[in-house]
Amino acid sequence: MAGPLKGRGAVSSPPPRFDQHHSTQVDDGWYAEPPPDSVATTVLPEPARTVITRNASPDIGFSQSINPYRGCEHGCSYCYARPSHAYLGLSPGLDFETKLFYKAHAAERLIEELSKPRYVPTPIMLGANTDPYQPLEKRLRVTRSILEVLAKCRHPVSIVTKGALIERDLDILASMAQDHLVGVMVSLTSLDADLKRRLEPRAASPLARLAVIRRLHEAGVPVGTLIAPVIPGLTDHELERLLEAAANAGAGCAGYVVLRLPHELKALFRDWLATHYPERAQHVMSRVHSIREGRDNDPNFGSRMKGSGVDAALLARRFEVATRRLGLDIRMGHKLDTSKFAPPPRARGPQLSLEL
Numbered sequence: 001m002a003g004p005l006k007g008r009g010a011v012s013s014p015p016p017r018f019d020q021h022h023s024t025q026v027d028d029g030w031y032a033e034p035p036p037d038s039v040a041t042t043v044l045p046e047p048a049r050t051v052i053t054r055n056a057s058p059d060i061g062f063s064q065s066i067n068p069y070r071g072c073e074h075g076c077s078y079c080y081a082r083p084s085h086a087y088l089g090l091s092p093g094l095d096f097e098t099k100l101f102y103k104a105h106a107a108e109r110l111i112e113e114l115s116k117p118r119y120v121p122t123p124i125m126l127g128a129n130t131d132p133y134q135p136l137e138k139r140l141r142v143t144r145s146i147l148e149v150l151a152k153c154r155h156p157v158s159i160v161t162k163g164a165l166i167e168r169d170l171d172i173l174a175s176m177a178q179d180h181l182v183g184v185m186v187s188l189t190s191l192d193a194d195l196k197r198r199l200e201p202r203a204a205s206p207l208a209r210l211a212v213i214r215r216l217h218e219a220g221v222p223v224g225t226l227i228a229p230v231i232p233g234l235t236d237h238e239l240e241r242l243l244e245a246a247a248n249a250g251a252g253c254a255g256y257v258v259l260r261l262p263h264e265l266k267a268l269f270r271d272w273l274a275t276h277y278p279e280r281a282q283h284v285m286s287r288v289h290s291i292r293e294g295r296d297n298d299p300n301f302g303s304r305m306k307g308s309g310v311d312a313a314l315l316a317r318r319f320e321v322a323t324r325r326l327g328l329d330i331r332m333g334h335k336l337d338t339s340k341f342a343p344p345p346r347a348r349g350p351q352l353s354l355e356l
Contacts, residue, residue: 004276005038005094006038007201008098009075009199009272010075010082010096010271012093012094013093014091014268016086016087017263019086039094042098043102043136044099045101045104046101048103048109052064052065058302062123062124062333063122065126066106066125067127067130069132071095071100073202074097074135074163074201077268077269078229080261080262081096081129083262083265086263102136102140110146119343121156123157123338124158125157125158126143131161131163133163133166134163134202135163143169144172147172148172153342153343154179155341156182156336156337156338156341158185161185162188162189162200162204164209177222179340181337182221182336183333183334184216184221184224185223186216186226187226188227188242189229190238191241192238195235198276210245213246213250214250224252224333227243230315232258232288232290233283243319243323243328247327253330253334254330256319258312259288261296265297266296266297290311292308
């Protein structure tokens with residue numbers, strides 16, 4: 001296990017689960033270069049024939065999503081998307097937050113998909129896997145290019161983010177909100193700035209996220225909060241405070257998700273705990289097991305998001321009482337209008353069109 005690197009969440013780089021060849025460093029007593037104290041970010045384009053991903057999971061409230069980026073520089077140590085980097089032959093550890101990919105020509109591919117005659121509009125989710133407003137977006141503007149297409153076609157979109165950069169796109173979002181075409185969920189994890197720095201090193205601060213909620217609300221954009229993840233033994237005691245802070249900032253609805261530890265994330269999160277909170281690591285994992293029926297992770301639909309057992313039921317009850325007191329809608333997400341969708345004109349190929 002390596003030590004923490006400046007501005008990075010993962011403290012280790014386990015090999016991807018599909019890699020058949022592993023290497024192990026051995027100290028042979030000879031001189032070795034000291035390990036670096038930082039790792040640079042590399043960014044590459046990812047050619048894509050399509051950008052819309054379809055989803056049929058019964059416990060997720062959307063059927064279509066777009067992920068402008070693969071990997072995420074926010075570096076959240078708990079991110080359930082980390083194991084997806086294994087499909088690229090990369091480590092879900094440091095590689096996930098330092099070797100990033102963006103959807104090249106995303107706007108053009110989206111126009112092609114929306115213009116297909118059989119396309120049926122349903123709200124598209126931005127941020128289902130990695131954050132659409134991670135630091136890379138400031139330069140590449142892939143998310144904004146997608147929003148520009150959706151706005152022009154009057155296509156509904158939902159956004160989940162923990163990035164303050166979303167304020168840049170208030171001009172688009174406020175216009176879409178007037179026609180009930182957009183809703184935003186701002187993710188909150190902790191109000192503790194020190195914990196946030198270790199847990200989500202390059203994400204916006206808790207105060208900045210609350211300011212985002214306030215500015216979206218003031219601009220007329222429907223906004224809620226997603227308390228995610230709730231980490232038993234580490235952040236669960238903040239549930240009511242987080243909901244109250246979000247409600248005071250203007251959030252109208254709320255949801256929560258309990259920590260998930262699929263695949264390589266099991267070892268990654270344990271390494272993170274042992275590095276930053278060694279005195280609490282055993283207790284935190286014991287609490288995680290109590291809400292996951294003795295396991296690190298529960299992949300089953302219906303229980304994977306909220307957990308199961310007595311502790312899960314208590315958490316759900318606390319959430320219910322707090323949201324009722326604060327007047328927050330627990331139907332996570334926003335009702336969006338699909339009736340205004342106007343498909344873009346179909347691209348004309350080299351063959352002459354027979355349309356009259």
